Amino acid sequence: MDMLTIGAFARACRLSPKALRLYDELELLRPARVDPDTGYRYYAVDQLERARLVAWLRRLGMPLAGIREVCALEPAAAAREIRAFWARVETETAARRDLAGFLVDHLTAVGAVSGKDTSMLELRYSAHSDPGRVRPTNQDTAYAGRRLLAVADGFGPAGAPASGAAVEALRFLDTEEVPAGNVLNLLEEAVRGATDAVRDVADPTENGTTLTALLWTGSKLALVHIGDSRAYLVRDGGLFRITHDHSVVQSLIDEGRLTAEEAGSHPQRSLLLKALTIGAPDLKLHDARRGDRYLLCSDGLTSVVPEHRIRTLLTAGTDPEEAVRSLVDAANEAGGPDNIACVVADVV
Numbered sequence: 001m002d003m004l005t006i007g008a009f010a011r012a013c014r015l016s017p018k019a020l021r022l023y024d025e026l027e028l029l030r031p032a033r034v035d036p037d038t039g040y041r042y043y044a045v046d047q048l049e050r051a052r053l054v055a056w057l058r059r060l061g062m063p064l065a066g067i068r069e070v071c072a073l074e075p076a077a078a079a080r081e082i083r084a085f086w087a088r089v090e091t092e093t094a095a096r097r098d099l100a101g102f103l104v105d106h107l108t109a110v111g112a113v114s115g116k117d118t119s120m121l122e123l124r125y126s127a128h129s130d131p132g133r134v135r136p137t138n139q140d141t142a143y144a145g146r147r148l149l150a151v152a153d154g155f156g157p158a159g160a161p162a163s164g165a166a167v168e169a170l171r172f173l174d175t176e177e178v179p180a181g182n183v184l185n186l187l188e189e190a191v192r193g194a195t196d197a198v199r200d201v202a203d204p205t206e207n208g209t210t211l212t213a214l215l216w217t218g219s220k221l222a223l224v225h226i227g228d229s230r231a232y233l234v235r236d237g238g239l240f241r242i243t244h245d246h247s248v249v250q251s252l253i254d255e256g257r258l259t260a261e262e263a264g265s266h267p268q269r270s271l272l273l274k275a276l277t278i279g280a281p282d283l284k285l286h287d288a289r290r291g292d293r294y295l296l297c298s299d300g301l302t303s304v305v306p307e308h309r310i311r312t313l314l315t316a317g318t319d320p321e322e323a324v325r326s327l328v329d330a331a332n333e334a335g336g337p338d339n340i341a342c343v344v345a346d347v348v
Helices: 006-013 017-025 045-060 064-071 075-114 159-175 180-201 248-254 307-314 320-333
Strands: 003-005 041-044 123-130 140-144 148-155 211-216 220-226 230-235 238-241 282-287 293-297 340-347
Touching: 003 006, 006 017, 006 041, 006 045, 017 041, 017 045, 041 045, 045 064, 045 075, 064 075, 123 148, 123 320, 140 159, 140 340, 148 159, 148 293, 148 340, 159 180, 159 211, 180 211, 180 220, 180 282, 211 230, 211 293, 230 307, 238 307, 293 307, 293 320, 307 320, 320 340
Parallel strands: none
Antiparallel strands: 003 041, 123 140, 123 340, 140 148, 148 211, 211 220, 220 282, 230 238, 230 293, 293 340
8 A cells, every 4th residue: 555654645635734633633534554653644545535525625614523524425425515514604604794794884984974084193013022931942923113013933843934934024015105905915915925935944844834914004904814823902992802713722612612711721722724834814904093002922922821911911001012021021920831922013
């Protein structure tokens, strides 16, 4: 039987090695052989068809429990189940589309009444990356400039070069004015360049990085996000998370198999479903208001400092530099088990 290493199999089926390890643990896609001495996984060539089916179903957004059921069916029955799943998705999407249309119309009307002029808004910002108290090296990168805010959390033996290359590839955005109408397209192109830059400095089968960045247009902020670093908005005293983690534990929370409280101690809490070289990032556009405060951070902060504590530190009336310092200190006081990257920016 022809056997492939987990790296070769991952490249052939377009699933990451981390995803393959997860699917092995969930008994969704078991390796054909596991070396008894090294624990290294090997896959048979004839497993590629099932692996590609799993990858395609994940791209459809099917939960892992549903994928397991589909993979156990004969082709005709599997096709019927996929058709039924997609019909449900379309129904739910139509309902959300109607709600989104209502909210856009409603908020546009409210904005027209308020008549606030945001043309003179600008950012005040601070960024810091700290190794924490346990890790021997710092694989996090944080950057803040007049238009660009970014946090990247590298992983693997070359995690530090990966996160640094990702942020460095975006820094040209900080030097030129960006029209709001083109900002998402521009940001998407820049992220493709960042992905190439990461591949140039680090083997993507072993290394990678998260990326969460905001690009300022003068009245709006364009967000790009992939991985489990996060972006938060503080508005009118409330703390709102504006990113969604691309992680195993978040998918389990979304599927109702795990609570947010249980996620903090889950053994797979560090496993990612997406990173800069794996999967497509989220892209969004946010309207900014005077008085808004934004936080971008790696999971070295959020894994040990609860959100209510983050809110308290961000609403303490300090300037961005003091806020960043207090957040990093709080993570280190909680043990500092991971690198910590924070960016705080105020709209003024």
